Amino acid sequence: MNGDFLFKQVYDYVLNRIELNEWKEDDKLPSIRNLAADMKVHRLTVLKAYQLLKQENRIYAKDKSGYFVQSSDNSKYDNQDIPMISAYVQKNHLSEIHKVPVSYQFSQALIDPNLLPNRYISDYVKKVFDLYPKVLSTYSTVQGDEELRQSLSGYFNRQYKMFTNPDHLLITTGSQQAIHLIAQAFVKARDTILLERPSYSSAIDMFRAIGANIITVDIHPYGYDLEQIEHLMKKHKPRLFYLNPTFHNPTGYTVPPAQRKQLVQLAEQYRCLLIEDDAYSDIYFDEEPPTPIYTYDTSGMVIYIKSFCKYISPGLRIAVMMNGHESVRKSLFTVKSLADNGSPLLNQKIFLHYFSSSRLQQHVEKLRIALQIRKEIMEKELSAANWQWTSPNGGLNLWVQLPDHLSTEDLLTKAIDQSISFVPGQICDPLKQPSSWLRLSYSFANEEQISKGIRKFINLVQRDGSHASEA
Known part of the structure; x- marks a missing residue:
């Protein structure tokens, strides 16, 4: 083995x-x-x-x-009949699924563009050019626009009592770049790292491309088995633990506050960086989630990634990394300078003026209601099938388990033929083992598409399941 x-x-x-x-x-x-x-x-x-x-x-x-x-x-090369399926089998890249146009889009954890503040952002674009007439003639600093970092620092201090300052922040071109920079800065071939199982597929791909030795940590509706984590840290001395503890992608689970504090203690004890990826915490439904793991960090062992792409403007690609340890930040600044020498200044200025406006809070409140409605519609339709899932309190996805005898990888091919897409669980598994789990995103399709698409999908699965039983 x-x-x-x-x-x-x-x-x-x-x-x-x-x-x-x-x-x-x-x-x-x-x-x-x-x-x-x-x-x-x-x-x-x-x-x-x-x-x-x-x-x-x-x-x-x-x-x-x-x-x-x-x-x-x-x-x-000997390609299969469907290029997308061939690429998926060979690479396990989520992007290969997204390339296929379908009528019922349940694979993309993106928000329906009709729910985003497109008109308001276009107004802010005009204001930005008036305020900064030379914005297209100027590079940003590697660390990111100082005015934006000042604004975000104030936001985090007010929102989470983080007691951070602008020097602790690094602006990145989306959270995916942040993960890539971390991998480049702190991991080399054969270094051991910890990843949740399941986990964000792009993070899996990036750490695998580096040649990291990946050890998995199971995530459950109640969080983690901390004894398992301590055992793994003690035995393997991992460089880092990449985790997505709030409305986790793909499961939707949220790690409770007590475990967050203990994770920081373990990280300090075993000198293991915690990479906290936070893309969904603002998309909650009934009550706010726990404060980030970063709020418990006093020794610079947590690198916090906050993405604003999902619910403000995916096109601006604004995310931020935070860390309180100067040597950690210097390493990240170096790889950022090699990557692009700083994220586009225009994008940062547009984001800054919308982020600091009263419009934003109104937008986010309406967005939470719209997404909760779509989630409930999807769950209502799914209730007609004998499938299992834990209803999340926020985020964009449902993590659904089909009957054990069904292969979600084979099912994907048939679903694409019916113009339906989803994410097979194997893509989200660092070990790439066959799985009866799949991820359905309720954020991109509208209410009518969700109702029709899920009913159509259930019929497809039940038909496929009956054929498998007969065989």
Whole structure:
């Protein structure tokens, strides 16, 4: 089992470097000896990975010269009938599912553009050009616009009593970039990290691309098993623990306050960074969620990521990272400067003036009501099926379990044929094991689409299930 795991790590590492275009066509790959030494595996493990990649036409060998990256000519690959399904099976990239246009969109954890403040933001765009006539002629600083950082610092101090200051903040181009910067700054190949199981699929992909050794922590409706976490931290000495504790993606679970405080204590004791990804805490329905884990941090062991993309303007791509330790921040500033030398200043100024307006609070309150209605419609339709889920108190997703004998991966192909999309549970699993779970997002489709689409989906699943039983 361990040998298979190491082989898959080497295979995934090489394939991801090729797919990210870090190793380009006809580039020579590291020698078997060197890659085995770098990844601390046996040379036969690397040879096995190279041979499989060669069989799949991803690399080729030259006699006495080594291995090289194969041409990306699609004619060299054996594609399945549906390109999206082929890409999904090979890469497990969520983006491959999103590329397929469907009538009933339940895979995208995005908010229906009709629910976003498009008209108001366009008004603020005009104001920004009046206030900052040279905004298009100026770069932002690497850390982010000082005026925006000052405003956000005040917001966090008022909202969560964080006692942060503008120097603790780094503006990023969305939370996905923030995760990527953290991976680049603090993780190298074969470093051990902890990920929730299930977890945010893009984070899984990013840490796997780095070549990290991923250890999983189960998340439940009640939170975590802290004894499990302490055991893993003590045994494996992980570099970091990436977690999404508030209206978790994909499950919707929320970690209780007592566990949040204990997590910080464990992180301090075992010197493990906690990466708190907070994209959904403002999208609550009945009552506000617990304050972030970051509020318990006194030693700089928590990096807090707050994204505003989902519910204000996905097009602006504004997120912020916070940390109280100077050396941690310096590492992040360095990789940010290498990535883009600072997020676009225009986007930051537009966001700043809308974020500080009275319009925003009115928008968010209405948005919560609209999303709660859509969630309840989806749950009402799902109640006709004998499926299991825990109703979330916020966020954008339902994490639904189908009968065990059904494969959600096979079901995806049939659902796409019916113009329905969802996220199979395997995509959200760091271990990529077959799963009867799936994620349904209620935020992008409107009320009528949810009702019709879920009824159609239930019929599809029940029909598929009866055929499987007969077989």
